[in-house]
Amino acid sequence: NAGVMQNPRHLVRRRGQEARLRCSPMKGHSHVYWYRQLPEEGLKFMVYLQKENIIDESGMPKERFSAEFPKEGPSILRIQQVVRGDSAAYFCASSPGQSGTNEKLFFGSGTQLSVL
Amino acid sequence: GNSVTQMEGPVTLSEEAFLTINCTYTATGYPSLFWYVQYPGEGLQLLLKATKADDKGSNKGFEATYRKETTSFHLEKGSVQVSDSAVYFCALGGYTGGFKTIFGAGTRLFVKA
Numbered sequence: 001n002a003g004v005m006q007n008p009r010h011l012v013r014r015r016g017q018e019a020r021l022r023c024s025p026m027k028g029h030s031h032v033y034w035y036r037q038l039p040e041e042g043l044k045f046m047v048y049l050q051k052e053n054i055i056d057e058s059g060m061p062k063e064r065f066s067a068e069f070p071k072e073g074p075s076i077l078r079i080q081q082v083v084r085g086d087s088a089a090y091f092c093a094s095s096p097g098q099s100g101t102n103e104k105l106f107f108g109s110g111t112q113l114s115v116l
Numbered sequence: 117g118n119s120v121t122q123m124e125g126p127v128t129l130s131e132e133a134f135l136t137i138n139c140t141y142t143a144t145g146y147p148s149l150f151w152y153v154q155y156p157g158e159g160l161q162l163l164l165k166a167t168k169a170d171d172k173g174s175n176k177g178f179e180a181t182y183r184k185e186t187t188s189f190h191l192e193k194g195s196v197q198v199s200d201s202a203v204y205f206c207a208l209g210g211y212t213g214g215f216k217t218i219f220g221a222g223t224r225l226f227v228k229a
Contacts, residue, residue, distance in 0.1 A: 004159070033216065042205060042221035043160070056216060091159055103209070104150065105217055107159030 002027070005074075006092050006108035013082050014116050021077040021111045025094030032075045033105065034060075034067060037089040049075060082115045089113075118143045122206045122220035129196055130228050137191040137223045139180075139206035149173075149182050149189040150207040150217070160205060163191075201227045 005024040013019050025032050030051055035043040045059040049069035060067065064082075069075040079086055089112050093105040123138040141149065148167045152160040164173030169184035178193045189206060206220040 006159075035219070043219040045216050045218065048216055093159075104162040104165060105152075105160070107152075107161070109157070109159045 004092055004094050004106050004108035006111050008111060009109065010112050010114070012114045012116065015083060016081050019079040019082050019086070019113055021079075021090050021092075021113070022074045023077070023092030023094075023108060024074040025092075026106050029094035029096050029106070031095045031097065031103075032069050033093045033095075034075075034077050035091045035093065037091060037110070039088075043091065046077075079113075082113075084115050087113055087115045118147065118208055118218050120206050120208050120218055120220040122204075122223055125203075125222070125224040126226055127223060128226045128228065131198055132195045133227075135191070135193040135196045135200075135225070137204055137206075137225070139189045139191065139220060141187050141189065141206075141208050143187075143208055148209040149180070150209065151178070151180055151189070151191050152205045152207055152219070154203045154205065154222070156202075163204070196225070196227045198227045198229050201225055 004026055007022050032049045034046040036046055037043050047060045047067045048056040052071050064080045066078045089110045091110045092108045095103045095105050097103045119142045121140050150165045151163040153163045154160045163178055164175040166173040166182035169182055172179055172181045180189050180191045182189055203222045203224045205222045207217050209217045
């Protein structure tokens with residue numbers, strides 16, 4: 001029973017390039033959350049998606065960042081024209097229901113994005 | 117809005133010492149409270165949770181009690197081991213402009229043999 005799968009594990013981009021981060025939730029989970037972790041900081045909520053819908057994107061920067069969770073396939077977090085400040089670990093989590101209830105989150109191992 | 121504040125680290129203890137990591141929260145309504153643990157190079161894993169006031173969550177010798185009167189959810193363990201070295205995150209699940217889980221900044225724990 002595979003857990004939350006994120007890839008790639010490490011991603012190196014030069015300034016101005018695009019970064020695409022993928023997340024496959026646990027089987028049977030229809031709720032996906034993306035968080036960003038900067039060095040020595042906590043996790044910052046970015047976006048919450050259900051299949052084909054963005055439910056809450058209040059933590060995601062308005063420019064350059066977008067997320068999707070299509071009917072088929074993984075959830076994608078896309079960062080256009082990356083800058084050095086985008087360097088961070090990006091974690092995806094899934095749950096069978098809304099995490100605002102008593103549902104726990106299942107986390108992937110993260111994607112470490114480094115912008116040169 | 118909802119928020120979580122936890123004690124700054126790092127915390128360094130000797131093996132078999134008593135551990136307390138403080139966590140307080142601000143929330144409207146009746147949130148659920150969680151402690152997650154992150155080992156090096158990995159994602160977060162749920163350690164324990166409590167869903168209502170006076171509930172005690174416990175797992176692997178760790179425990180925390182949901183105290184509504186002091187808005188706290190302190191993590192404790194009576195005797196830590198080297199393998200407990202990790203980063204511990206206090207978290208709150210509830211409605212804050214949408215249902216999502218809010219995390220504290222994390223507390224790094226080092227346990228020396």
